[in-house]
Structure formats: structure tokens, C-alpha cells
Amino acid sequence: MSQHELNARNLLCPIPVIRTQNKISELSPGDLLVVYCTDPGTLHDIPAWCRVHGHTLVSAEEQSDEIVITIEVNDA
Amino acid sequence: MTKQRKAVSLISGGLDSMLATKVIQEQGVHVEGINFYTGFCVEGHTHAIRKKDKEKQKKNSSLWVAEQLGIKLHIIDISEEYKDIVLNPKHGYGQNLNPCLDCKIDMVSRAWQWCQDNDFDFVITGEVVGQRPKSQRKETMPIIARESQIEDRLVRPLCAQHLTETLPEREGWIKRDELYDFHGRNRKPQFALAKKLGIEEWSQPAGGCCFLTDASYSKKLQDLWDARGERRYEVDDIMLLKVGRHIRPAKNFKLIVSREEGENNFMRGYRPQFTYLYPTSHGGPLTLIDGTPTEEDLELAARIVARFSQGRDAEKVTLEVVREHNQPAQVVHVKPMPAEEIPEEWYIH
Numbered sequence: 457m458s459q460h461e462l463n464a465r466n467l468l469c470p471i472p473v474i475r476t477q478n479k480i481s482e483l484s485p486g487d488l489l490v491v492y493c494t495d496p497g498t499l500h501d502i503p504a505w506c507r508v509h510g511h512t513l514v515s516a517e518e519q520s521d522e523i524v525i526t527i528e529v530n531d532a
Numbered sequence: 533m534t535k536q537r538k539a540v541s542l543i544s545g546g547l548d549s550m551l552a553t554k555v556i557q558e559q560g561v562h563v564e565g566i567n568f569y570t571g572f573c574v575e576g577h578t579h580a581i582r583k584k585d586k587e588k589q590k591k592n593s594s595l596w597v598a599e600q601l602g603i604k605l606h607i608i609d610i611s612e613e614y615k616d617i618v619l620n621p622k623h624g625y626g627q628n629l630n631p632c633l634d635c636k637i638d639m640v641s642r643a644w645q646w647c648q649d650n651d652f653d654f655v656i657t658g659e660v661v662g663q664r665p666k667s668q669r670k671e672t673m674p675i676i677a678r679e680s681q682i683e684d685r686l687v688r689p690l691c692a693q694h695l696t697e698t699l700p701e702r703e704g705w706i707k708r709d710e711l712y713d714f715h716g717r718n719r720k721p722q723f724a725l726a727k728k729l730g731i732e733e734w735s736q737p738a739g740g741c742c743f744l745t746d747a748s749y750s751k752k753l754q755d756l757w758d759a760r761g762e763r764r765y766e767v768d769d770i771m772l773l774k775v776g777r778h779i780r781p782a783k784n785f786k787l788i789v790s791r792e793e794g795e796n797n798f799m800r801g802y803r804p805q806f807t808y809l810y811p812t813s814h815g816g817p818l819t820l821i822d823g824t825p826t827e828e829d830l831e832l833a834a835r836i837v838a839r840f841s842q843g844r845d846a847e848k849v850t851l852e853v854v855r856e857h858n859q860p861a862q863v864v865h866v867k868p869m870p871a872e873e874i875p876e877e878w879y880i881h
Contacts (some may be wrong), residue, residue: 474569499593505605
């Protein structure tokens with residue numbers, strides 16, 4: 457298991473979702489991905505993408521001017 | 533043992549593709565969704581940018597639909613490759629700069645390639661004969677199937693009974709008599725089917741899901757091409773056409789004047805790529821200058837920006853003009869241009 461980061465700041469949806477999807481396709485079950493975003497739409501869209509693909513949303517929180525979303529990769 | 537057949541559905545986020553998918557799921561086919569991002573998608577962008585829209589729900593309709601249907605959704609960025617569709621549509625444009633028929637052919641072609649790469653059997657769309665003047669006509673349906681090279685593996689469940697039998701129907705993977713015969717612009721059959729399938733909620737994107745069908749947006753894109761003397765664009769160009777007032781006093785430059793705080797914040801990210809100016813003596817908008825303005829042009833731009841500042845009625849407004857981001861600004865003092873002196877034809881809308 458390893459932890460990875462993705463910078464999706466200053467990108468508008470659905471680009472952060474697409475970058476998350478593409479990054480996760482390179483990772484293994486059990487890996488953690490931390491995504492940094494600024495578009496508030498990511499608070500809805502990335503968790504929704506996780507739900508339809510069967511990955512676990514560990515947390516999604518707003519920290520000052522950015523949104524930090526942590527995902528655990530499952531064998532989806 | 534019968535092989536589990538698999539289909540991929542073009543999901544736009546609207547009702548028709550949702551119904552088409554559900555109809556095929558009900559026949560026992562495994563369905564996954566696919567959604568292509570062209571850069572011109574209306575979805576979410578303006579809400580994300582404009583502060584006054586911040587209270588609007590910012591969910592992605594395609595993902596929402598996928599979740600309601602219980603299917604996976606693959607979102608694919610085709611914004612770079614899509615330029616060729618916008619710039620050179622073989623079948624021409626619709627009412628504005630919307631290359632709907634070429635777009636549909638391209639998306640079906642990509643979905644079919646995805647099917648072959650992922651061992652899926654056929655493609656579903658929510659098209660309805662006669663619903664759209666450019667792409668959804670009885671004559672264009674075979675063109676899409678032929679030019680995308682998918683041929684008889686393209687199923688339109690909502691109007692299949694008006695069309696030639698497809699391979700999935702002939703092979704018995706799906707039953708033709710459980711498909712539909714919708715046609716035309718009347719939406720009542722879709723609403724009735726939604727009720728029958730237990731679908732109570734769906735999104736209704738105002739003006740469609742593509743900025744290219746919007747007259748004002750298309751004018752701005754055409755203006756960009758005219759000013760540059762060539763038909764080309766970068767993805768950043770088409771993002772900026774979605775924000776601000778666009779004012780072109782001359783062919784060599786235009787102003788993009790932010791209209792509110794959300795746009796101001798969004799446009800700040802573009803400062804390294806443009807000459808820009810903003811009032812300092814009064815509150816007012818960040819303005820990006822696209823093109824190659826002279827010193828005289830920048831003074832004119834400053835007078836226009838002053839007109840949109842809180843100092844519009846003042847004798848003088850002070851602004852800072854930055855030719856190169858992170859370099860010293862030039863300070864200018866100008867008399868705001870009266871609103872009536874800005875010719876209507878300078879506004880691109």
C-alpha cells in the first residue's frame with residue numbers, strides 16, 4: 457500500500473474527476489490517493505465518481521481555499 | 533451457458549440517454565456509461581466560476597445519472613482531438629458553430645473503439661428520430677452508423693422500431709418489441725416511459741449541454757478566429773469565452789472585463805498569459821487584454837475599464853497596467869469613458 461498525491465488545483469470539473477480516474481487506473485487496491493482541488497464542484501463529483509466505481513471515499517474536506525479529497529483504491 | 537452481453541451507453545446527463553440505458557438494462561444486458569469532455573460542455577463551469585451561481589447545485593449530471601442507474605461511468609477528455617471536429621466539420625454547422633452531426637459520428641466512433649478495447653458488444657445512444665434538426669433525423673441516423681464504422685452495432689432504444697434491425701436485435705441479445713418508436717420533438721412519450729421505469733427525477737440542462745449551440749458563445753468564437761485571421765483555438769481560449777464581457781475596440785485587441793467576484797478570481801489565474809489592468813483608486817474589475825495592444829490602445833482600454841469601475845462618474849480613475857505578470861505595473865490616470873460613447877458593435881454578444 458502506498459500514498460499518492462494529485463494536484464487538480466485551478467481546474468474546473470470534470471477535469472479533476474478525469475485526472476482522478478486516470479490516476480487511479482495506475483494504482484493498486486489498498487493505495488491511497490490524496491487529490492487537491494479548488495473547484496467546489498469536486499466535493500460532489502469526485503465522491504460520486506468513487507461511488508459508481510466502488511472506491512472508498514476516506515475524507516473530503518475544505519481547508520481554507522482548497523479542497524482535499526482522500527480516496528482508498530479498491531479492486532473495482 | 534449464454535454469454536453475458538455488454539453495452540456502453542453515451543451518457544449526456546439528460547433524460548433520453550438515461551431512458552435508453554435503462555431500457556437495455558431491463559433486458560439483462562450489462563451496461564456501462566461513457567461521457568466525452570469536449571471543452572465546450574456547459575456542465576458546471578459557469579456555476580463554478582460565477583459567485584452569484586455559488587448556491588446552485590454543482591453536481592455533474594452524467595455522474596448523477598450513472599449513480600441512479602447503478603452503472604460505471606467513464607469520463608474521457610477529448611478536448612484536444614475535438615478541435616478538428618469544430619474547425620473542419622465535414623457535415624457543416626447547425627444554427628451556430630455547433631457541428632452536431634460530426635460530433636455524434638466522432639463520439640459513436642470513439643465509443644465503438646472503447647467497446648472493442650474492453651470486450652463490449654454494442655453501443656447505445658438516446659437519439660430520437662426527428663428530435664434535433666441537424667443530427668437526429670431519419671436520414672442522418674444511417675450516416676452516423678456508417679461513418680463511425682460501427683454499422684449495425686449501434687442501438688437507439690427509444691426509436692429503434694423506426695430503424696433497420698441491428699445486430700443485437702437479430703442475434704436475440706435484445707428484443708426489438710421491447711424497444712420504442714418515439715419520434716419528433718414531443719417529449720410526452722419520454723415522460724411516460726420515465727414514469728413506467730420508476731424514474732422520477734432527471735436534469736434538464738437549459739439550452740442543451742454544449743456551448744457551441746449558444747448564439748452568443750458562437751459569436752465570440754467566430755470573433756476570435758476573425759481577429760486572429762485563422763481558425764484555431766486553445767483550450768484556454770474557449771474557457772475564457774465563457775466568462776466576462778468581451779469588448780473589441782479594434783482587430784488587434786479585445787478586453788475581457790470580469791463581471792463579478794467569482795469571474796475576477798477565475799481570471800486571476802490567467803494573468804501570467806495576458807496584459808492586464810485593474811483600477812486602484814476605486815473598486816473595479818480585473819480586465820485581461822487579448823491581442824497586441826499599442827500604448828494608445830491601452831489608454832483606451834483603461835478608460836473603458838474605468839467606466840465599469842465604481843469611479844465611473846469620477847473625474848479621474850487610477851489604474852495599474854501590467855504588461856508582464858510579476859513585473860512593475862504602469863500607473864495611469866484616465867477619465868472614464870461615458871457608457872454612451874462605447875459603441876454597441878464593440879460588445880461581442
